[in-house]
Amino acid sequence: xxxxxxxxxxxxxxxxxxxxxxxxxxxxxxxxxxxxxxxxxxxxxxxxxxxxxxxxxxxxxxxxxxxxxxxxxxxxxxxxxxxxxxxxxxxxxxxxxxxxxxxxxxxxxxxxxxxxxxxxxxxxxxxxxxxxxxxxxxxxxxxxxxxxxxxxxxxxxxxxxxxxxxxxxxxxxxxxxxxxxxxxxxxxxxxxxxxxxxxxxxxxxxxxxxxxxxxxx
Amino acid sequence: xxxxxxxxxxxxxxxxxxxxxxxxxxxxxxxxxxxxxxxxxxxxxxxxxxxxxxxxxxxxxxxxxxxxxxxxxxxxxxxxxxxxxxxxxxxxxxxxxxxxxxxxxxxxxxxxxxxxxxxxxxxxxxxxxxxxxxxxxxxxxxxxxxxxxxxxxxxxxxxxxxxxxxxxxxxxxxxxxxxxxxxxxxxxxxxxxxxxxxxxxxxxxxxxxxxxxxxxx
Amino acid sequence: xxxxxxxxxxxxxxxxxxxxxxxxxxxxxxxxxxxxxxxxxxxxxxxxxxxxxxxxxxxxxxxxxxxxxxxxxxxxxxxxxxxxxxxxxxxxxxxxxxxxxxxxxxxxxxxxxxxxxxxxxxxxxxxxxxxxxxxxxxxxxxxxxxxxxxxxxxxxxxxxxxxxxxxxxxxxxxxxxxxxxxxxxxxxxxxxxxxxxxxxxxxxxxxxxxxxxxxxxxxxxxxxxxxxxxxx
Amino acid sequence: xxxxxxxxxxxxxxxxxxxxxxxxxxxxxxxxxxxxxxxxxxxxxxxxxxxxxxxxxxxxxxxxxxxxxxxxxxxxxxxxxxxxxxxxxxxxxxxxxxxxxxxxxxxxxxxxxxxxxxxxxxxxxxxxxxxxxxxxxxxxxxxxxxxxxxxxxxxxxxxxxxxxxxxxxxxxxxxxxxxxxxxxxxxxxxxxxxxxxxxxxxxxxxxxxxxxxxxxxxxxxxxxxxxxxxxx
Numbered sequence: 004x005x006x007x008x009x010x011x012x013x014x015x016x017x018x019x020x021x022x023x024x025x026x027x028x029x030x031x032x033x034x035x036x037x038x039x040x041x042x043x044x045x046x047x048x049x050x051x052x053x054x055x056x057x058x059x060x061x062x063x064x065x066x067x068x069x070x071x072x073x074x075x076x077x078x079x080x081x082x083x084x085x086x087x088x089x090x091x092x093x094x095x096x097x098x099x100x101x102x103x104x105x106x107x108x109x110x111x112x113x114x115x116x117x118x119x120x121x122x123x124x125x126x127x128x129x130x131x132x133x134x135x136x137x138x139x140x141x142x143x144x145x146x147x148x149x150x151x152x153x154x155x156x157x158x159x160x161x162x163x164x165x166x167x168x169x170x171x172x173x174x175x176x177x178x179x180x181x182x183x184x185x186x187x188x189x190x191x192x193x194x195x196x197x198x199x200x201x202x203x204x205x206x207x208x209x210x211x212x213x214x215x216x217x218x219x220x
Numbered sequence: 221x222x223x224x225x226x227x228x229x230x231x232x233x234x235x236x237x238x239x240x241x242x243x244x245x246x247x248x249x250x251x252x253x254x255x256x257x258x259x260x261x262x263x264x265x266x267x268x269x270x271x272x273x274x275x276x277x278x279x280x281x282x283x284x285x286x287x288x289x290x291x292x293x294x295x296x297x298x299x300x301x302x303x304x305x306x307x308x309x310x311x312x313x314x315x316x317x318x319x320x321x322x323x324x325x326x327x328x329x330x331x332x333x334x335x336x337x338x339x340x341x342x343x344x345x346x347x348x349x350x351x352x353x354x355x356x357x358x359x360x361x362x363x364x365x366x367x368x369x370x371x372x373x374x375x376x377x378x379x380x381x382x383x384x385x386x387x388x389x390x391x392x393x394x395x396x397x398x399x400x401x402x403x404x405x406x407x408x409x410x411x412x413x414x415x416x417x418x419x420x421x422x423x424x425x426x427x428x429x430x431x432x433x434x435x436x437x
Numbered sequence: 438x439x440x441x442x443x444x445x446x447x448x449x450x451x452x453x454x455x456x457x458x459x460x461x462x463x464x465x466x467x468x469x470x471x472x473x474x475x476x477x478x479x480x481x482x483x484x485x486x487x488x489x490x491x492x493x494x495x496x497x498x499x500x501x502x503x504x505x506x507x508x509x510x511x512x513x514x515x516x517x518x519x520x521x522x523x524x525x526x527x528x529x530x531x532x533x534x535x536x537x538x539x540x541x542x543x544x545x546x547x548x549x550x551x552x553x554x555x556x557x558x559x560x561x562x563x564x565x566x567x568x569x570x571x572x573x574x575x576x577x578x579x580x581x582x583x584x585x586x587x588x589x590x591x592x593x594x595x596x597x598x599x600x601x602x603x604x605x606x607x608x609x610x611x612x613x614x615x616x617x618x619x620x621x622x623x624x625x626x627x628x629x630x631x632x633x634x635x636x637x638x639x640x641x642x643x644x645x646x647x648x649x650x651x652x653x654x655x656x657x658x659x660x661x662x663x664x665x666x667x668x669x
Numbered sequence: 670x671x672x673x674x675x676x677x678x679x680x681x682x683x684x685x686x687x688x689x690x691x692x693x694x695x696x697x698x699x700x701x702x703x704x705x706x707x708x709x710x711x712x713x714x715x716x717x718x719x720x721x722x723x724x725x726x727x728x729x730x731x732x733x734x735x736x737x738x739x740x741x742x743x744x745x746x747x748x749x750x751x752x753x754x755x756x757x758x759x760x761x762x763x764x765x766x767x768x769x770x771x772x773x774x775x776x777x778x779x780x781x782x783x784x785x786x787x788x789x790x791x792x793x794x795x796x797x798x799x800x801x802x803x804x805x806x807x808x809x810x811x812x813x814x815x816x817x818x819x820x821x822x823x824x825x826x827x828x829x830x831x832x833x834x835x836x837x838x839x840x841x842x843x844x845x846x847x848x849x850x851x852x853x854x855x856x857x858x859x860x861x862x863x864x865x866x867x868x869x870x871x872x873x874x875x876x877x878x879x880x881x882x883x884x885x886x887x888x889x890x891x892x893x894x895x896x897x898x899x900x901x
Contacts, residue, residue, distance in 0.1 A: 021670060023877050043670050045831075045877070049537060050463040051607045053875045054831070061665040066466060066658035067594075067606035073464040073517070073661035080865030081670070081831035083875040084606050086613035086641075087463070087489070088545045088781075091538030095557065095782030098849055098877045114561075125525065125534070126516030132564065133538030136557035137782055167561030238438060240645050260438050262599075262645070266769060267695040268839045270643045271599070278897040283698060283890035284826075284838035290696040290749070290893035297633030298438070298599035300640040301838050303845035303873075304695070304721070305549075305777045308770030312550030312789065315617055315645045331793075342757065342766070343748030349796065350770030353789035354550055384793030552805030555784055573784035573814075582805075605870055638837055639871050 005176045005193045005220070010144050012037045012220050014103055014174050017142060023047055025094065025134060027104030028072045030144040034103055045081075047099055049090050049130040054082030071130065094130070095137045102138040104131060106145045106170075108160040111186040111207035113170040115143065116162035128165060135166030147175035147204045154206035156180070156187055177201050179218060186210050191218040222393045222410045222437070227361050229254045229437050230391050231320055234359060240264055242311065242351060244321030245289045247361040251320055262298075264316055266307050266347040271299030288347065311347070312354045319355040321348060323362050323387075325377045328403040328424035330387040332360065333379035345382060352383030364392035364421045371423035373397070373404055394418050396435060403427050408435040440650050441598040441629065445475035448623045448649045452476070452588055455483040455508070459544065459589040459615040460498065463489050464517070464661050467608030468497050471625045471653035472590035476501060485509040487584055489540060489611050491521045496659050505529070511584075513537035517661065535564065539581055541611060546583035547618035548646065553582045589619035592653070593642070596626035600644030601635050609641065617646030625653040672882050673830040673861065677707035680855045680881045684708070684820055687715040687740070691776065691821035691847040692730065695721050696749070696893050699840030700729050703857045703885035704822035708733060717741040719816055721772060721843050723753045728891050737761070743816075745769035749893065767796065771813055773843060778815035779850035780878065785814045821851035824885070825874070828858035832876030833867050841873065849878030857885040 005013065011033035018024060018034070020042035026032050035055075038044050046055040048070040055070060056077035064075040078084070093099050108116040115135055118128040135141060148154055156173070173180045178201045179191040186208030189201060192215050202209055222230065228250035235241060235251070237259035243249050255261050263272040265287040272287060273294035281292040295301070310316050325333040332352055335345040352358060365371055373390065390397045395418045396408040403425030406418060409432050419426050442448045449472065452458070458476075462468030476484075477500050484507050491512055492498035501507050502520050509531035515521050524530035535543075536558040546554055555578035559565050569580040591612040593602035602624055604612060616622050624642075629652040674680045681704065684690070690708075694700030708716075709732050716739050723744055724730035733739050734752050741763035747753050756762035767775075768790040778786055787810035791797050801812040823844040825834035834856055836844060848854050856874075861884040 045670055047877065048607075050466070051610050052869075053877055054869070058664045058666045060668050064660060064663055064665060065606060066660045067608045069464065069466050069607055069661070071463075073466070074664040075660055075662065076664070078606075078869050081829060081833060081867075081876065082869045083833055083872040084604070084609055084869050085872075085875055086609045087537070087541035087611050088614045089875070091541055092777075092781035092849070093875070093877050095538060096780055096849055097782060122526075125522070125532075127512060127514035127534045128536055128564075129514035130537040132536035132562065133556075133558040136536075136560060164562045262438055264645065265839075267698070268842050269637075270645055271637070275896045275898045277900050281892060281895055281897060282838060283892045284840045286696065286698050286839055286893070288695075290698070291896040292892055292894065293896070295637050295838075298597060298601060298644065299637045300601055300643040301637050301836070301841055302640075302643055303841045304769070304773035304843050305846045306643070308773055309545075309549035309617070310643070310645050312770060313548055313617055314550060339758075342754070342764075344744060344746035344766045345768055345796075346746035347769040349768035349794065350788075350790040353768075353792060381794045550789070552787055552808070552810060554786070557782070576784070578784060603870070638835070 004196055008033060009220050010174050010176060013179060013218055014142055014144055018044055018101060022100040023098065024101045024103065025049065025099050029105045031103040031105060032072065047093060049094065051085050051087060051090050052078060052082060054079045091133050094133055097137060097139060099138065101140045102134045103142045103144060104134065106143045108155050108157055108162050109143055109170050109173055110157050110160045113168040113182045114160050115165050115170050116160040118165050119163045121163065131165050135169045141170050142172045142174060143170050144174055147177040154204055156205045156207045158207045177204055183210060189215050191216055193218055221413055225250060226437050227391050227393060230396060230435055231359055231361055235261055235318060239317040240315065241318045241320065242266065242316050246322045248320040248322060249289065264310060266311065268302050268304060268307050269295060269299060271296045308350050311350055314354060314356060316355065318357045319351045320359045320361060321351065323360045325372050325374055325379050326360055326387050326390055327374050327377045330385040330399045331377050332382050332387050333377040335382050336380045338380065348382050352386045358387050359389045359391060360387050361391055364394040371421055373422045373424045375424045394421055400427060406432050408433055410435055438644065439598045440600045440648060442649050442651050444651055445471040448651050449475050449479060452481055454481055456587040457485040457585065459586045459619050460486060460488040461591040461610065461612030461615050463607065463610040465492065465497050465659050467592050467610055467612050469590040469592040469625050470656055472623060473497065473500060476506065477504060482506045483508045487511040487586060489513050489537060491515045491518045493517050493661065494520050511535065513540050541614050543581060543584045544611060544614040544618045547585065548614065548616065551583055553580055555580055584618060586619035589615040589622040591615050591622065591624050593624055593626045595628045595630055595635060596624055596650050597630055597632050597635055599632060600624065600647030600650050601640045602642035602647065603635055603639060604641050613641060616642045621648045622646055624650045626650065627653065627656060670876065671830045672832045672880060674881050674883050676883055677703040680883050681707050681711060684713055686713055688819040689717040689817065691818045691851050692718055692720040693823040693844030693847050695839065695842040697729050697891050699824050699842055699844050701822040701824040701857050702888055704855060705729060705732060708738065709736060714738045715740045719743040719818060721745050721769060723747045723750045725749050725893065726752050743767065745772050773846050775813060775816045776843060776846035776850045779817065780846065780848065783815060785812055787812055816850060818851035821847040821854040823847050823854065823856050825856055825858045827860045827862055827867060828856055828882050829862055829864050829867055831864060832856065832879030832882050833872045834874035834879065835867055835871060836873050845873060848874045853880045854878055855881045857883055859885065859888060
């Protein structure tokens with residue numbers, strides 16, 4: 004079973020040299036820490052920065068330099084700042100190569116829900132709807148089940164959708180899955196997790212073809 | 221009868237303090253020379269400059285600083301350079317207060333033709349179609365008749381249109397006219413030109429109400 | 438073209454109850470602090486506010502929310518404000534949540550004279566309910582209409598009397614797109630510099646999009662999430 | 670992210686006959702001189718070129734026209750080129766003239782992932798013939814579809830290896846809007862500076878929109894209309 008850090012590490016393996024990547028809040032943010040050192044990657048944050056660097060040293064925070072999570076950050080050499088429309092031109096125009104974000108539910112057809120629980124939580128979608136509607140390469144990072152133990156990989160999302168048919172890959176604490184015709188294809192098991200455990204935790208159709216290897220973190 | 225300079229001078233009187241003005245090629249360009257000294261006006265050129273100044277001194281020309289007529293120009297203090305999309309945002313978004321341009325024909329309903337003579341001249345519309353489609357305040361500067369002596373103020377344009385129902389005012393060598401319901405309203409006569417002369421030179425409906433004063437240049 | 442006004446009070450002349458306002462900023466980054474304070478001072482109510490976020494409980498638009506000056510909020514993310522959530526759930530506050538990229542582009546559409554845009558964001562979700570959708574090249578898009586607003590309040594780093602603006606860092610955000618997107622755009626700047634000091638190549642917002650400009654005072658520039666690392 | 674290539678020849682790898690190209694510049698201001706020369710050298714033909722103008726007889730796109738490498742021209746104004754007019758009137762050259770603001774915005778639409786725009790330009794004229802028109806708030810608009818292009822060639826003043834660009838003066842024009850509007854964007858710059866030398870506040874085009882960059886050589890930067898005044 005993976006902890007959040009390991010989920011981030013596994014996702015980091017999906018990042019290729021030369022990728023521009025947009026990271027959502029939560030587990031996705033951790034991914035930045037585990038990029039292979041021999042590849043070049045640039046992080047875009049939709050509030051208007053490309054070439055995002057690490058947090059500033061204490062005392063060097065600048066209120067004018069933040070990421071989409073409103074955290075103080077730094078800009079690496081070669082970074083640029085821009086307006087919100089141009090930022091979403093990067094996203095909508097498919098210039099961002101990979102989007103990594105969290106989800107409350109994912110359906111077997113790639114639908115995703117992560118912005119609203121009617122009557123309970125209404126924070127807004129922020130940039131998520133633009134990201135999922137445009138990105139051709141979306142990885143969802145999330146726990147396989149919710150706090151009540153219910154599957155978050157469903158036949159059909161029960162919560163209001165963020166986007167339709169857009170998720171391509173999912174990394175959970177239990178498995179690495181791909182959305183294919185017909186459902187969730189189990190690609191890798193988390194270390195020590197059996198196929199049976201994954202099957203029980205997955206409400207949507209789980210597709211298993213042959214031996215399912217264990218992830219290497 | 222007005223010469224080109226006098227047409228420019230008469231048009232300059234229509235420019236109010238605080239106006240952003242786009243000047244077309246030809247007579248309109250001359251207008252910049254006759255702005256009252258006690259008002260502030262900024263000139264926009266659609267290739268990407270606001271705050272256009274006079275021609276540079278000899279030897280100070282910069283190939284990177286031109287106007288829409290491809291002439292070398294200068295930038296005044298407070299000027300800015302920008303891309304073509306933002307330039308037309310200024311125009312389409314009605315931030316430019318006044319557009320002055322030439323025409324081959326104007327119709328009594330405000331239609332204008334100034335970009336094409338089928339089979340003869342096909343230079344393209346440049347920014348003219350955007351300008352006339354968006355500007356709420358358009359003044360046309362032109363000769364009242366063409367070289368063959370035929371009226372350019374028509375019931376209906378014979379040439380391909382640049383825009384429909386958009387012209388508001390016209391200053392010709394013979395008169396200052398406004399487009400109103402029903403036709404060309406004769407507002408002022410050029411010095412020494414009779415109403416009868418103007419009537420003969422105007423194919424479209426000429427509306428005369430009361431005494432028509434002579435222009436003051 | 439001198440657009441300089443003395444202070445926020447003068448800059449807000451003509452702002453009245455029930456108007457629609459655009460306010461720049463992302464979170465608390467680049468918000469028009471002086472304009473917001475003055476809206477509180479003037480006790481202008483019944484406002485419809487277009488802004489990416491709604492501030493926090495005691496800063497930014499949260500100050501207007503606390504005084505119940507906002508009737509309707511158009512935003513993309515409002516998660517940092519408890520009072521906001523309370524007013525929304527109790528029905529005191531109307532809320533229209535729209536995708537962030539759509540929000541930015543509808544400002545730009547207003548700025549640029551476009552009546553509407555086709556965007557893929559929100560297709561197949563409740564955001565698209567009741568809206569026209571259309572297929573182009575096998576992909577579905579939602580038709581969204583340009584904003585209409587009475588005033589836009591933006592905040593820049595430097596500006597001059599002609600209304601030219603330069604932003605710093607990620608404070609450019611919606612401030613850029615809202616300039617010229619309302620009937621009147623009011624810019625407040627940290628530093629108003631002499632005309633000609635801003636290099637024409639480096640100006641972000643040409644002055645034509647700005648009607649009034651003033652140098653703000655007492656900028657707090659509060660940091661929402663202070664994240665740092667230690668020097669090794 | 671190192672996008673630096675050695676020269677125009679390498680930068681043009683993959684450009685083949687019958688492709689659609691975007692080329693920046695207004696008149697001769699800010700045209701990608703090196704890329705154009707290389708297109709002539711490589712004798713690539715059957716091209717569809719999207720560019721505001723078509724150069725003059727012996728410079729800019731005129732060089733490609735003279736060699737009959739252009740099959741179709743999409744432009745807003747072509748009045749400075751006699752060979753262009755000859756080829757058009759004789760039917761050797763297909764020409765699609767579109768309003769300048771539409772041209773700019775259709776580049777931006779391609780850059781920004783918008784499939785189409787509604788613009789008032791050309792309504793009621795032959796430009797709108799056969800196109801969908803639509804009324805919004807009592808005004809008529811024409812639906813125009815985003816460009817699709819294989820390569821965009823732009824020219825900037827300064828750039829770095831990450832593809833970040835800064836323009837000078839009115840050479841920004843279409844060069845800005847074409848970045849990222851084609852499958853591959855090639856930028857040539859007068860000066861390629863070390864990474865980090867361009868200030869992030871001052872960058873016009875973020876590198877994400879550029880795939881290849883090189884420092885050009887032998888810029889002529891010809892002036893089309895040399896207008897001056899005398900010192901008094």
